[in-house]
Amino acid sequence: MAEHPAHAAEIDEAVRKANSHWLKSGLPRAQRRRKAEELTDHLDAAVADGRHVSDVVGNDIVAFASEWAQADRERNWVEAALFLVANLTLWVGLLALLGPLIDGRERSGMPADVALAVELAIVAAFAVWLVRWFRAQLSKQLAVVLYCLITATYLASILVVVRPIGQRDLDLELSPVVVGVLIAVGLAAQGLSIWRKRTDRT
Amino acid sequence: MSADNEARASRLMRGILDACLLALTSERDRYGYELAAALHDAGLLTVKEGSIYPLLSRLERRGLLESYRTPATGAPPRRYYRITAAGQRELASARTVWREVAGGVDATIGRSEHDPEDITHG
Structure with missing residues (x-):
């Protein structure tokens, strides 16, 4: 030391x-x-x-x-695939499941502006993750510019696209079986990803 | 060395640094700091010390190097790198390529350095 x-x-x-x-x-x-x-x-x-x-x-x-x-990218592609599967299936499944609760009404569906804001947040998070993925190829300044651009684009899209939509309904009609399968696949992928990170494989 | 020259040296080294690491580990098993110090001692001053680690990881993943951990006296355990049989073959191949390229480049650059007319008049 x-x-x-x-x-x-x-x-x-x-x-x-x-x-x-x-x-x-x-x-x-x-x-x-x-x-x-x-x-x-x-x-x-x-x-x-x-x-x-x-x-x-x-x-x-x-x-x-x-x-x-x-340098360990080969293994990280597996992590990336698990990340995508886990997030896509979990988010869609949870949106379909929780839609009526968020909506506050008895039938299936959720406010269009909430749904769109959540979906855009997922896209923004994915963009941030991509920038982090390629961080080694980017200068510090370029990375900061890209993070700012993503944030600005997200905020602008909330103001320009999401707000005018208002509280109209956006139905996300999926059968309970499909919702269950989506959430199960998402949880399994997430669990597998965590297990891989915790297991010694050197 | 100017920044431009340093950048050129860095670009040149990028394609051959893996062979240098293989060559050093073919002499004996070495740990990361030892490899960086050996490169420095050999005059390869433009090699950033930290840049050897991603390369070591890639060489290990390709099966050209393998590593093992040994306890160092009075210090945390230390990771050593050892060349594999595949690494030895890769090193022999890299040496051949390097000699051809370096010889050709040296003949070209050296010739124009001594007599610029040779280049301009063929």
């Missing part, structure tokens, strides 16, 4: 940021632990040799962490 407290804190902070990015990227716990251990070991040795943390990871720790995580 770095002997100087300031260096130790700097190393801890760099590893914490990298680890946080790997966690958000969906890297399995075993891989996160392994990478964090290896990075700490390297930074300790580099600092002991009189170099700075930035000499190792550069000035953009997220870009560094993202590039390293992408």
Whole structure:
């Protein structure tokens, strides 16, 4: 470990940021632990040799962490597929199930503006996730611009598209069996994804 | 080295850094910091230390390297990289390619450096 407290804190902070990015990227716990251990070991040795943390990871720790995580991309495609299946099926199933509750009326359906706002939020979340996915190929500035664009587009679409629709009904008529299957598939995909992240597979 | 030259050196290294890592691990098993230090000592100063880790992960995934964890004295465990038989074959192939390319580039650049007329007049 770095002997100087300031260096130790700097190393801890760099590893914490990298680890946080790997966690958000969906890297399995075993891989996160392994990478964090290896990075700490390297930074300790580099600092002991009189170099700075930035000499190792550069000035953009997220870009560094993202590039390293992408080296395991083969496995992450599986995570991506599970993520898509889990979210699409769960959201559609839950919208169909909870529509009448949100609507406040007895029949099936939910307010069109609420449904559209939720759907746009899903699209926006997916866009954010895509930017994070390709973070290693983007400069920090470009990533910030893209995040701002996504947020601005979402807010603009709420004002321009969603608000004028108002409280008209948007029926999402699915049979209870279909809704049940969608939610079950979504939960299974989500469970499988969590299990993969928690299982040691190095 | 100027920023432009550094960027050129970095682009050149990108295609051959994997072979350098294979070569270093073919001498003996090494850990990440050791590999970075060896590259630095060899004069490859433009290689960013952190850039070796994604590459090590890819080499390991392709079965050219394998890693193992050993406890270091008085310190947390350390991960070493070891070249595989497939890695040795890849290294031999990379060496052949490098010698051809480096020889050709050197002959071309070196020739124009000594006598610019050779290039302009064929």
